[in-house]
Structure formats: C-alpha cells, structure tokens
Amino acid sequence: MSQRFAIQTEGLGRVYQLKRKRGETAPKTLVALEGVDSEVKQGELFGLLGPNGAGKTTLIKILTTLLLPTSGRALVDGIDIVQDPQEVRRRINMVSGGETCGYGLLTVEENLWMFTQFYGLTDRVARERINEMLEVVGLSDRRKTKSHFLSTGMKQKMNFARGFLNDPQILFLDEPTLGLDVQTSRVLRDFVKRWVRERPGKTLLLTTHYMAEADELCDRVAIIDKGKILACDTPANLKRRLQRASIFKLQTTPLEMSNRFSDLPGVSKFIEHQRNGHTELNFILENENVLVKILDAVQAGGGHLLSLEKREPTLEDVFIDLVGRGFGDEETPLEVEK
Amino acid sequence: MKNFRRDLNIFLRTVRGRSYPRLIGMQREKSWIFFDTFLPLLATTAYVFIYRALNAPPEFTGFVVLGGAMTAYWLNVLWSMATQLYWEKETGNLSLYLIAPTSRMAILLGMALGGMAATTLRAVTVLLLGSLLFDVTFSVENWGALLLVFVLTLVALYGLGMIFASLFLLWGREAWHLAQLFQEPVFLISGFYFPVRNLGFWVSIGASIIPITFGLDAMRQLLYPQAQWGFLDVNIEIAVLALLSVLFLVLAHRMLLWMETLARREGRLTVRGQ
Numbered sequence: 001m002s003q004r005f006a007i008q009t010e011g012l013g014r015v016y017q018l019k020r021k022r023g024e025t026a027p028k029t030l031v032a033l034e035g036v037d038s039e040v041k042q043g044e045l046f047g048l049l050g051p052n053g054a055g056k057t058t059l060i061k062i063l064t065t066l067l068l069p070t071s072g073r074a075l076v077d078g079i080d081i082v083q084d085p086q087e088v089r090r091r092i093n094m095v096s097g098g099e100t101c102g103y104g105l106l107t108v109e110e111n112l113w114m115f116t117q118f119y120g121l122t123d124r125v126a127r128e129r130i131n132e133m134l135e136v137v138g139l140s141d142r143r144k145t146k147s148h149f150l151s152t153g154m155k156q157k158m159n160f161a162r163g164f165l166n167d168p169q170i171l172f173l174d175e176p177t178l179g180l181d182v183q184t185s186r187v188l189r190d191f192v193k194r195w196v197r198e199r200p201g202k203t204l205l206l207t208t209h210y211m212a213e214a215d216e217l218c219d220r221v222a223i224i225d226k227g228k229i230l231a232c233d234t235p236a237n238l239k240r241r242l243q244r245a246s247i248f249k250l251q252t253t254p255l256e257m258s259n260r261f262s263d264l265p266g267v268s269k270f271i272e273h274q275r276n277g278h279t280e281l282n283f284i285l286e287n288e289n290v291l292v293k294i295l296d297a298v299q300a301g302g303g304h305l306l307s308l309e310k311r312e313p314t315l316e317d318v319f320i321d322l323v324g325r326g327f328g329d330e331e332t333p334l335e336v337e338k
Numbered sequence: 339m340k341n342f343r344r345d346l347n348i349f350l351r352t353v354r355g356r357s358y359p360r361l362i363g364m365q366r367e368k369s370w371i372f373f374d375t376f377l378p379l380l381a382t383t384a385y386v387f388i389y390r391a392l393n394a395p396p397e398f399t400g401f402v403v404l405g406g407a408m409t410a411y412w413l414n415v416l417w418s419m420a421t422q423l424y425w426e427k428e429t430g431n432l433s434l435y436l437i438a439p440t441s442r443m444a445i446l447l448g449m450a451l452g453g454m455a456a457t458t459l460r461a462v463t464v465l466l467l468g469s470l471l472f473d474v475t476f477s478v479e480n481w482g483a484l485l486l487v488f489v490l491t492l493v494a495l496y497g498l499g500m501i502f503a504s505l506f507l508l509w510g511r512e513a514w515h516l517a518q519l520f521q522e523p524v525f526l527i528s529g530f531y532f533p534v535r536n537l538g539f540w541v542s543i544g545a546s547i548i549p550i551t552f553g554l555d556a557m558r559q560l561l562y563p564q565a566q567w568g569f570l571d572v573n574i575e576i577a578v579l580a581l582l583s584v585l586f587l588v589l590a591h592r593m594l595l596w597m598e599t600l601a602r603r604e605g606r607l608t609v610r611g612q
Contacts, residue, residue: 117356
C-alpha cells in the first residue's frame, strides 16, 4: 500500500455472528463481505453497484468507522480505519438515502447548525455552508420550518445537505436518491457531479442499485454481489464486455416451461419475469442469429410475441452477465451458464 | 498544542450543539409544565397531607417539597440520559454522531448540561409552587455548602446517567423496561419523600450509590440545621458525593469507549430494533 489512494482495501471481510435460535447448537454466521480488494483514486467519483444485501452498506459502514472488519485492512485517505478511526472521521462524512437526521423540534437550519458543531465549525462558516447547501437542495424557504413538519423527501434533502457541511475530503453516499422524486434526484445528482469536478482532490464513493445513476455519475464502478467485488472498471469498459453480444428484451403472452431457452445454443444468459399478465424475457445472445430459434421456441411454447426490443448493453446487463440474475431477482436464477 | 486547541474547540462546540435541542425543546414543547410540575406536585401534596395527618414536625413538609423538586432530575436522568443513546440509534442520529470527529463524552455532556438546565427550571417551579402552597420556610445558614451539595449531586447523578446511557445502548430494547424498573424503587430507597435514615444504616449506605440519596439528605440538613433527621454528617456526605462525581465520570468515559468498541465489533451501532 505505497501509493496514496483516497480509499484502499486489502482482503477486507466482515462476518456477522447471528443469534442462535432455540434448539440450534452451532453458531450461525453471515458473510457480508469477503476478500474485498479495491482502490479509489483521489478526486474520483467511484460507484459501488449491487443489489440489496450485496454488501455495499457493510463496506461503507466499515470505511466510515461504524463497523470493524473481521479480516483484511482498509485505509481512508491513507489512514487505517481500525488503528486511527478519529483521524479518519476528520476527513469524511456520510449520507444514507432514506434516512433522516436531527430532531423534529428543531428547525431545518438549527438541525444543520447542530451538526456543524460536531466538526468544530465557527458560526460564520457554519452559516455560510448551511445557506449554500439549503440553496442546493431547494430548502431555503423552509429553513425556519421545524423538521417534524417536513415531508419525508424534504427530510432526506436536509440529511443530504448535512453530509456536505464539513466539506469532507471523502464523502460516502449510500443510496442517496432512494425514494426521492425524479426532479429532486436529478438536482442532487448534478450537484454531486459538480462537487467532485469543481473541487480537486475531493473523492466520492456512491453506492446505488440504480444502474442509470451509476452509469451517469461514476468515473469507475465496482459491481458487488454476495460480499465480493466481481468487476471494477469505467462504465464504458464494463459495457464493452458485452460488445459482441446481442441483447434483446421480449414480451410474450404467458409462457410455460421457459427453461427450454437454456438449451438453445448461442444463449449466453437469460432471465425471465412475469409482469402484468405477460412474460418478459431478457436475453444476452452470442449473436443475433440465435433470435430466430428463440422465436420458434416461444411459438412452440404456445406463446405469442407482444414486443421485441434490441438494446445497447447497460450496467444491469453487465451484472446479469456476471451474476446470472437481475438486480431485483431472487438468488436462484433461471439462467444457464454456458 | 495545535491539536489540543482544535480538539478542545470541537469538544466545546459539541457540548453547545448537543445541549441546544434540550434547551430549545423546553421552550417549544410546553407540555412539561403539566407533566413535570403538576404531576410531581400531586405526589408531593399526598405526602404533605399524610405528614400533617400524623402531626409530623413541620420541616417534613419542606423535606417532601424538596424531594418532589428533585424527582425532576431523577426522571430526566432516567428518561433523557440513560435511554438517549438507544433512542438516538433508533432515529438514525447515533451513527452520525459517531462518524463525527468529536468526543462521545462531549455529546453526552451536552445532553446532560441541556437536561440539567431545562430540569432546573422545572425543579425550581415545583419548589416554588410547593413552598407557596404549603407555606414552607427554609432556614439556610450555609448557602455555599448548599450550592456545593446541589452541584455535586447533579454532577454525580448525570455521571451515573452517562454510564446508564452506554449500558442501555447495549441492552437494546430492554432499555425502556429497565428505566421503568429503576424509577420507583429509587424514589423509595433514596428517600425522596422521607429522611433516608429511617430505612436503617445498611439500606441507606447501599442507596448512597444513587447520588440523590446523600444529596437530598445533605440538602435537608442544610435547609433545616436544627432538625435532627440527617443520616450522616454533611461533610461526609459531601465527600462521598465528590468521590461519586469523579468515579462516575471516569467510569462513564471508560464505558463509552468500551461500548463503542464492542458495538463496532458486533455491528450494533446501526442495527435497529435490537
């Protein structure tokens, strides 16, 4: 670990000891992270992309000193998170989407002011930063509103503003746009981009399960599943993995025995969803010629084609290609490995 | 030196920042006037009438009014100090406190000072109303000693509250029940409504682990120098309170470090509903 990165992990792991249920003799464990090696450069907007339960939040909790790893090592701004957590805390902040902060009895600006005090900001600096952030999140006209009168979205915006108040070197955003409306999400994403681009040396680690968000924002993305990093590269390079593949989405009338697609030569991956009374099939094919065989198989299965769409690869396709299932799918995939 | 000044600045600002919600909350949520003054006065009134019916010496009315005023502190320590870290975890604030480069003691101290200030107003209200309603007169000869006892009692009591805060965080959901479990027995063994020496020497000594026991006893002796209801000499009680103050603050600091390490190891800091 000679070169100084904003974040660096080596073999980082976290195993939770679960409570034993009555009658169980052996202790149960849950592996949340396993052997995570990663390097995030200073000034980078780095994304962690993975489904719920993939280990993204556990990794963030470790890097923000809220959780100790059970194996491996992590450095934040060159400082060991286990050896010197207090020094790490001087350089970071964190925003978790869907979370609120502060006290309902306090106004928006009082809540934000309280958090600035935990970082030792003078009242003048605190006031300037609060004003700036309230403008960014569009809460300037609500500054004197007690936070228990705010809507859930507004509370989230207040929490988002809080994360930037200490002007951290490294900011951790854990699903920051979770549950926010499209317009607000857009505003926050734009600000996040500006924040990293306009302030050299600032680093941002973003976890999300929104593909488009990761694709749009991140310089590099690590795809994580079941506690392991499966791939890490720029969004463009990750999608280039599927450059030669053909990606199709089909909608058909309800199909039975859709597993027959797995026997077709040339089908790299496929996943199936039942939606609104029809079947949705997503294919990653070795080449377009395989499509004819798929359509034959649909017909043979008694289905009728409702729509057919050929797509450019997305990060979700990369995830499907790596893991064999989509983000919202159960862990047992319908796909077949070739 | 530079780091010390920086850390001191963060410490003091944290105390100020975290005490603010307590102070402002009292102004914005006026329900305390009913719950924290009227209700304690009811219990106080009952005891006053019992003592009057039994023809107890008049200073007993003063004892009861003082005890009624001090209940505000005990309730504040139990419900707003001891359970606070647990509730902070449940509302999502705890993780934000812990990722900040500030002292955990400063956060608890902020809560304590804010709580003390707010509760003092409530206690004074009970004391004044009780004194007016029941025609209580005190004959203080040593104001300095009285102030010292009062301050030491609060320091030790809120130090105990800080220890409880760490323990209650680890005990999780049981915290609520534990607070209820502690509330009433302490009213009894600390002698909130009667001189504690009536419980006998060993029970009174045992009860002195709760700072309010000796605090109340010493204050009663200083408010009524002629009365002969004190348990130990005031100077001894002051010494014990001073000892408890230091002991509880040191223990609270250690408990916080221990709690934080354990909770980081076991992942308890952010997992809710435990």
